[in-house]
Amino acid sequence: MSDKREKRTFDEINEKIRNGTVVVCTAEEILEMIDRDGEEAVFEAVDVVTTATFGPMCSSGAFLNFGHSDPPTRLEKLTLNKVEAYGGLAAVDTYIGATAESEDQGYEYGGAHVICDLIDGKEVVLEATSKGTDCYPGKKVKAAVKLEDLNEAYLFNPRNAYQNYAAATNGSGKAVYTYMGTLLPNYGNVTYATSGALSPLLNDPELRTIGMGTRILVGGAVGYVSWNGTQCNTAPTRNANGTPIGTGATLAVIGDLKQMDTKYISPAVFKAYGTSLNVGIGIPIPLLDREMLRFCAVRNEDIETNLIDYSVPHLSRPTVRKVNYAELQSGQIEINGKMVKTSPTTSMRKAREIADILKEKIKSGSFELQAPVKLFTQNQGVKKMANAEVLE
Amino acid sequence: MKTKMYMTFPATLTNTPVTYELIKRFDLKLNILKANIDFNLMGSLLYDIEGPSKSISEAIEYLQNLGLNVDLIPSVITIDENRCTDCGLCTSVCGIKALTIAAPDWKLNFDPAKCVGCNHCIPVCPSRAISGLVPEPVL
Numbered sequence: 001m002s003d004k005r006e007k008r009t010f011d012e013i014n015e016k017i018r019n020g021t022v023v024v025c026t027a028e029e030i031l032e033m034i035d036r037d038g039e040e041a042v043f044e045a046v047d048v049v050t051t052a053t054f055g056p057m058c059s060s061g062a063f064l065n066f067g068h069s070d071p072p073t074r075l076e077k078l079t080l081n082k083v084e085a086y087g088g089l090a091a092v093d094t095y096i097g098a099t100a101e102s103e104d105q106g107y108e109y110g111g112a113h114v115i116c117d118l119i120d121g122k123e124v125v126l127e128a129t130s131k132g133t134d135c136y137p138g139k140k141v142k143a144a145v146k147l148e149d150l151n152e153a154y155l156f157n158p159r160n161a162y163q164n165y166a167a168a169t170n171g172s173g174k175a176v177y178t179y180m181g182t183l184l185p186n187y188g189n190v191t192y193a194t195s196g197a198l199s200p201l202l203n204d205p206e207l208r209t210i211g212m213g214t215r216i217l218v219g220g221a222v223g224y225v226s227w228n229g230t231q232c233n234t235a236p237t238r239n240a241n242g243t244p245i246g247t248g249a250t251l252a253v254i255g256d257l258k259q260m261d262t263k264y265i266s267p268a269v270f271k272a273y274g275t276s277l278n279v280g281i282g283i284p285i286p287l288l289d290r291e292m293l294r295f296c297a298v299r300n301e302d303i304e305t306n307l308i309d310y311s312v313p314h315l316s317r318p319t320v321r322k323v324n325y326a327e328l329q330s331g332q333i334e335i336n337g338k339m340v341k342t343s344p345t346t347s348m349r350k351a352r353e354i355a356d357i358l359k360e361k362i363k364s365g366s367f368e369l370q371a372p373v374k375l376f377t378q379n380q381g382v383k384k385m386a387n388a389e390v391l392e
Numbered sequence: 393m394k395t396k397m398y399m400t401f402p403a404t405l406t407n408t409p410v411t412y413e414l415i416k417r418f419d420l421k422l423n424i425l426k427a428n429i430d431f432n433l434m435g436s437l438l439y440d441i442e443g444p445s446k447s448i449s450e451a452i453e454y455l456q457n458l459g460l461n462v463d464l465i466p467s468v469i470t471i472d473e474n475r476c477t478d479c480g481l482c483t484s485v486c487g488i489k490a491l492t493i494a495a496p497d498w499k500l501n502f503d504p505a506k507c508v509g510c511n512h513c514i515p516v517c518p519s520r521a522i523s524g525l526v527p528e529p530v531l
Contacts, residue, residue: 054477056518108520181481182516189484266477268518278477278518331494343484345518347477348498 005044007289010371013047017368024048024362026355027198027285027296034297042293048369049285049296050358051200052217054350055193056179056268056276059159059230061097062115062257065151066126066143068092073138078128079103080114087128091136095156098277110275112267115155118147119219119260153257155219155265159229161281163201163236163248164305167192167328167342169320169335172311177272180345183310187320187335190307190342195351196300196325200283201249203296205242207234209285211372216253217282217358219265222367223255225283228376235381239304242295245322246306249376253281264354280350282358284369300325307335315384394442394505396425396468397452398526400461401435410455411437418451419443425468425509426526438468438509438526467504468526469513475521476500482513482522 016022023046025033030049033042064085066075074091078084082103085096100111117124123144132139147153169190170176170183177183180191194202204210214225228234229250236244264280287293305328306319323333332339361367401408406429414420426438441448448464455462478500480493490506491513493499514522 055479181484181518182512184485191481191484266475266519269520270518271515276518278479329495331492341484343482344480344493344498347479348495349478352498 008047008287010286010288010369013286014368016047017362017365020365022047022362024050024284024359026352026359027051027203028352028355030296031197031299039290039293039297043287043290046287046293048362049203049287050282050355050362051198051203051285052280052282052351052354052358053161053195053199053346054264054280054354055195055278055346056270057157057160057162057279058099058179058276060155060157060277060279061095061111062118062153062155064094064096064153066092066094066145066149067151069138069141069143071138072136073128073141074130074133074136075126075128075141076130078126080124080126081109081117082125082127083109083111083114085111099275101275107269107274110267110269112275112277115257115277116262116265116267118150118153119257119262119265121146121148147258155223155253155255155257155260156226157218157253157279159231159250160218160253160279161200161229161251161283162194163199163205163250164244164246164303165193166246166306166308167323168310169307169340170311171309171320174311176311177270178310179270179273179276180310181343182271187338187340190328190333190335190340191345192305192325192328192342193345194325195346195348196303196329197298198348198351198355200281200285201251202243202298202303204285204292205238205244205248205295205298206378207249207376208295209288209292209372210251210283211375213370213373214283215367215370216284217264217280217354217361218253218255218260219257219280220261220263220357221255221259223253224370225251225372226254227252231382232376232380233382234376235379239302241298241302243298243303245304251281264350278347280354282354284358284362284367286369300329307333393445393448394440395448396465396509397439397441397448398463398465399437399455401437402459403433405459406433406435408458410458410460413454414451417454418447420447420451436526440508465525467502468507468509469502469504469511469522469524471500471502472521472523475519476517477519477521479518482517485512485516487512
């Protein structure tokens with residue numbers, strides 16, 4: 001048995017991608033394969049597992065460069081379709097955040113809508129003012145632009161793909177409006193995020209293969225992990241399987257708007273909360289060793305999260321109970337002796353579609369794996385705001 | 393047959409007890425889902441209505457002769473499938489379980505017969521994919 005495979009490398013996998021012999025399956029399919037053939041045989045056979053998610057990710061936005069007007073004008077204060085964008089960069093660069101709200105439509109039309117309208121090839125109206133300088137004499141400019149008119153347009157999302165996320169409910173007597181949806185009074189419903197066993201960072205819980213430079217799918221385009229995400233918690237409470245309970249690691253991701261498709265990135269509006277952006281992300285996980293296979297073998301019943309009461313207006317909200325994703329995905333869970341309906345905020349249908357697309361791209365040779373150029377620091381927690389006094 | 397019926401009353405007819413007539417004369421099983429009178433005394437009523445097709449047709453003729461606008465509507469909401477992402481959030485506020493999503497396919501399922509037209513799903517849908525066919529009361 002000495003010729004039994006113990007490891008495989010990124011290079012070996014990419015060689016197999018190039019010569020068309022790579023074996024890829026999704027993080028859901030691998031569970032069926034393990035049930036049928038056993039872990040040993042699956043490790044021998046499978047090179048790559050594809051994972052994916054599709055859900056609202058507020059910490060998202062895009063860098064845009066418009067090129068110069070003549071005479072040149074520095075975009076100091078600017079809006080795109082009446083949505084404010086950032087004017088603190090060089091003359092014609094901006095960053096538009098997904099959650100920025102429009103002056104005339106409020107959160108029904110926000111930065112997320114501008115980004116997706118651009119992707120759809122629609123015309124977007126830029127309006128900007130400036131104090132006027134010798135280099136940039138223009139004081140007021142208006143332009144109708146399309147994505148194809150821009151020099152660069154790339155999504156740069158500071159915090160996406162949460163490893164795990166708390167489920168939400170409401171123990172108060174009034175409805176609560178949140179980014180987890182409308183939570184009905186008296187534990188009237190439960191909502192939950194993540195695609196569970198298909199979710200990228202739940203299949204690589206210690207971020208052994210996903211790091212800076214990892215090639216991924218974002219918004220239907222080939223993109224990259226550019227950094228760890230903000231509030232990346234690599235010191236979460238873990239269960240016996242090593243899976244984080246509640247929030248964990250996050251990723252900052254980058255991708256070219258010009259290659260994206262609004263089937264895999266779309267605006268989201270939450271009543272009495274605001275605008276967000278549904279982002280579709282697909283990440284390949286190489287089965288470098290048996291431990292990686294064990295990680296990818298994670299099942300919904302092994303993934304736990306905290307059910308949080310969102311009616312409590314404090315940073316640390318009480319945990320109602322611990323719950324696993326098999327329970328959440330069953331459609332109902334028990335709270336205080338009563339069965340309560342559970343609903344997702346993540347589209348499993350879209351997540352599966354993305355995992356399948358990534359699988360096909362790898363199999364067809366059009367997507368090679370990129371080994372991370374840097375792995376993210378482990379055992380690092382998240383700090384609260386320092387010396388803060390909430391004034392109102 | 394069982395369907396939904398939506399009618400609007402001109403101001404002059406808002407005070408007419410048509411529900412009584414529909415039950416008494418046409419032996420229809422009615423469930424009032426929505427009723428409203430606006431500032432101009434224009435009234436509207438949404439029913440779940442059940443009975444033989446013939447009785448329903450006769451009832452419609454009776455109401456139209458009175459001067460009411462009557463529509464049979466199979467569904468009170470429409471879902472734009474191009475916008476819907478199958479996220480499932482609308483199911484969280486659908487107490488009657490007309491909107492459901494579940495394994496294995498995780499595609500949104502809508503049963504118009506179950507829907508009571510509460511319209512709570514409309515503002516909850518993050519993709520703004522759901523629209524109501526019956527206008528909400530304007531206050």
